[in-house]
Amino acid sequence: MATQTATLPKEQLLDWYHQIVLIRKFENMCDALYAEKRITGVYMHLYSGHEATGVGALAAITPEDHVITAYRDHGIALARGVDPKAVMAEMMGKRTGTSGGKGGSMHLASREHNFWGGYAIVGGHLPLATGIALKVKYMGEPNVVISFVGDGATNNGYFHEAVNLAAVWDLPVVWIIENNLVGMGTRVEEASGQPDLVKRAIAYGMKEGPRVDGQDVVAVYEAVKEAVEYARATGPVLMESLTYRYQGHGVSDRQYSAREDLKSELEIWQQRDPIIVLRSRLTKRFKNIEPELERIEEEADRIVAEAVEFAEQSPAPGYEDLIANVYVE
Amino acid sequence: MATKNLPMREALRQALREEMQRDERVFIMGEEVGKWHGTHRVTQGLYEEFGARRVRDTPISEMAIAGAAVGAAMAGLRPVAELMTINFAFLSLDAMINHAAKIHYMFNGQFTVPLVYRAATGWGNQATATHSHMPEPIFAHFPGMYVGVPSNAYDAKGMLKAAIRDENPVLFTETIALYPKPSPVPDEEYVLPIGKADIKRQGGDVTIVTYARGVEWSLQAADMLAKEGVEVEIVDMRWLRPLDMEPVFESFKKTNRCVVVEESLPMFSFGSEIAAQLQEAAFDYMDAPIKRVSAMDVPLPYAAEIELMALPNAQKIVDAVRGVL
Numbered sequence: 001m002a003t004q005t006a007t008l009p010k011e012q013l014l015d016w017y018h019q020i021v022l023i024r025k026f027e028n029m030c031d032a033l034y035a036e037k038r039i040t041g042v043y044m045h046l047y048s049g050h051e052a053t054g055v056g057a058l059a060a061i062t063p064e065d066h067v068i069t070a071y072r073d074h075g076i077a078l079a080r081g082v083d084p085k086a087v088m089a090e091m092m093g094k095r096t097g098t099s100g101g102k103g104g105s106m107h108l109a110s111r112e113h114n115f116w117g118g119y120a121i122v123g124g125h126l127p128l129a130t131g132i133a134l135k136v137k138y139m140g141e142p143n144v145v146i147s148f149v150g151d152g153a154t155n156n157g158y159f160h161e162a163v164n165l166a167a168v169w170d171l172p173v174v175w176i177i178e179n180n181l182v183g184m185g186t187r188v189e190e191a192s193g194q195p196d197l198v199k200r201a202i203a204y205g206m207k208e209g210p211r212v213d214g215q216d217v218v219a220v221y222e223a224v225k226e227a228v229e230y231a232r233a234t235g236p237v238l239m240e241s242l243t244y245r246y247q248g249h250g251v252s253d254r255q256y257s258a259r260e261d262l263k264s265e266l267e268i269w270q271q272r273d274p275i276i277v278l279r280s281r282l283t284k285r286f287k288n289i290e291p292e293l294e295r296i297e298e299e300a301d302r303i304v305a306e307a308v309e310f311a312e313q314s315p316a317p318g319y320e321d322l323i324a325n326v327y328v329e
Numbered sequence: 330m331a332t333k334n335l336p337m338r339e340a341l342r343q344a345l346r347e348e349m350q351r352d353e354r355v356f357i358m359g360e361e362v363g364k365w366h367g368t369h370r371v372t373q374g375l376y377e378e379f380g381a382r383r384v385r386d387t388p389i390s391e392m393a394i395a396g397a398a399v400g401a402a403m404a405g406l407r408p409v410a411e412l413m414t415i416n417f418a419f420l421s422l423d424a425m426i427n428h429a430a431k432i433h434y435m436f437n438g439q440f441t442v443p444l445v446y447r448a449a450t451g452w453g454n455q456a457t458a459t460h461s462h463m464p465e466p467i468f469a470h471f472p473g474m475y476v477g478v479p480s481n482a483y484d485a486k487g488m489l490k491a492a493i494r495d496e497n498p499v500l501f502t503e504t505i506a507l508y509p510k511p512s513p514v515p516d517e518e519y520v521l522p523i524g525k526a527d528i529k530r531q532g533g534d535v536t537i538v539t540y541a542r543g544v545e546w547s548l549q550a551a552d553m554l555a556k557e558g559v560e561v562e563i564v565d566m567r568w569l570r571p572l573d574m575e576p577v578f579e580s581f582k583k584t585n586r587c588v589v590v591e592e593s594l595p596m597f598s599f600g601s602e603i604a605a606q607l608q609e610a611a612f613d614y615m616d617a618p619i620k621r622v623s624a625m626d627v628p629l630p631y632a633a634e635i636e637l638m639a640l641p642n643a644q645k646i647v648d649a650v651r652g653v654l
């Protein structure tokens with residue numbers, strides 16, 4: 001695999017740099033807008049810290065493949081290529097948002113990107129992933145489903161039933177556990193009898209994938225690429241990406257940052273921030289690349305600013321939206 | 330009697346603490362109830378006070394929380410199982426309905442299931458469709474489990490203590506918007522009986538039947554209506570099961586008019602039940618059709634503007650009362 005890394009084209013690495021930086025800046029903007037009450041509501045879970053997982057994983061599949069996740073979904077939507085304007089408009093509850101302002105932060109989705117949505121009931125999306133993969137196999141399509149899942153979510157019944165069923169039917173799903181060490185506040189080792197989560201694959205008789213360094217987009221990409229190949233040819237894979245959330249569980253609880261023990265843990269993880277890790281890969285391999293990286297960062301600032309402007313100028317939904325789409329008419 | 334003004338979350342915490350001190354079999358379990366202090370901070374400090382044996386953090390495992398509570402209760406403990414929010418109780422539904430509510434009957438009284446399921450509830454704050462439920466009537470549909478729905482700090486404390494002491498399973502839901510609201514709570518211990526409604530305001534013109542946050546909206550509406558010279562009587566049911574209809578009948582016989590206010594959905598609802606019972610028991614006293622003020626019959630959307638359109642409020646209650654006069 002090491003040889004592969006060295007030969008990854010520059011454009012690809014720069015594209016990942018762009019995506020990771022864009023997500024980080026987008027999330028920082030969401031945080032700032034929330035503080036100013038320009039984004040409102042009780043739930044918003046930022047992807048900061050996780051970027052390399054979403055970007056690396058989605059780089060390993062095609063637009064015809066499928067993606068589904070939980071509520072920590074902004075970064076997944078952006079990495080899948082959903083327009084940041086539509087994502088920001090959804091954050092602000094506007095009619096131009098990905099879900100017309102009816103879904104909000106936790107429920108982004110884009111049918112045209114085969115991004116089947118973010119789901120706020122822990123574990124609830126997992127059997128949906130199984131079902132989407134069933135359709136793929138049923139119709140003899142060559143595609144795979146990537147289903148992200150939190151470490152905490154591996155402990156409710158949805159996980160067991162969905163993953164087992166995918167194994168029984170040999171469905172093309174890559175389950176990527178985004179292991180950020182905690183649920184809301186309960187740590188993996190306090191919540192899981194077997195904290196080496198990827199080992200559960202053995203019990204389901206499915207392929208045990210790797211525990212990959214989730215701070216390194218290249219490592220994630222290569223691991224997911226291999227898992228995707230296996231899933232396309234053979235059946236489901238369970239793998240883990242080890243990462244860390246930077247801004248607590250969500251806006252509804254900020255007690256996280258107040259805890260000293262967690263603060264020092266955060267600092268350790270931030271030393272291996274996805275941006276730092278990729279930047280150092282780039283600067284080591286390519287001489288004088290800094291100006292290019294700076295241009296990418298400025299470009300990301302511009303995209304985020306435009307997204308905010310678009311969202312703020314967009315109309316709010318009205319009564320007709322409130323009553324629309326309860327049923328298929 | 331000396332009282333203190335306490336927010337509902339603190340009154341609930343007092344109830345939990347007092348019952349845990351009184352009875353060693355009482356324990357708490359649920360997601361983030363211990364070291365994280367509870368998502369809505371009701372259990373704050375209890376882990377430090379009672380330790381990990383009595384305040385038990387669980388994995389995110391709603392089926393197991395609800396089902397293990399049944400087993401523990403059958404075997405002699407007194408679980409207070411927190412479901413974080415009522416939205417997640419849908420994952421627990423089978424254990425709650427098929428087991429907690431039925432075991433005493435199904436095994437002909439051999440077992441009792443003295444547990445309390447606590448859950449935060451309520452619509453709003455852009456929590457969106459999956460996190461905006463007030464589904465208590467679903468649970469009250471089934472015989473075998475009591476359902477408590479307090480409207481203020483004082484009631485909440487006395488009702489929760491009764492729930493913990495009762496031999497039957499109880500679903501006890503706490504409206505999130507009411508957690509910070511204070512009301513006078515006596516320093517002395519008190520327990521409020523299960524299944525007893527309460528008149529929150531007296532009046533002779535129209536009876537409002539409601540519960541939980543509906544009481545607050547109804548009280549606001551009552552003030553607005555009083556300025557027009559209309560006096561409403563507000564019956565706070567406090568429990569959906571057992572459902573205490575006597576005070577409703579009494580009030581209705583006086584006012585001959587009724588508006589039901591519910592934060593929940595209108596179809597197959599609390600409002601439907603109250604209206605049906607009133608027409609069966611007090612048809613001869615009815616001077617106007619019974620009106621309901623409910624949430625709109627849609628899933629709740631995220632955008633604040635349209636979310637608020639879908640929810641009840643004082644003005645909608647005022648309009649409904651005018652409509653039956």
Ligand SMILES: Cc1ncc(C[n+]2csc(CCOP(=O)(O)OP(=O)(O)O)c2C)c(N)n1
Pocket residue numbers: 045072120121122123149150151152153154156178180182183184249360389391413417420
């Ligand atoms: C069924 C259900 N139970 C509980 C919750 C409340 N809740 C929301 S997120 C969360 C923690 C999930 O942790 P994890 O799966 O590790 O994902 P992360 O937030 O770390 O990305 C909990 C308990 C919920 N939304 N749904």
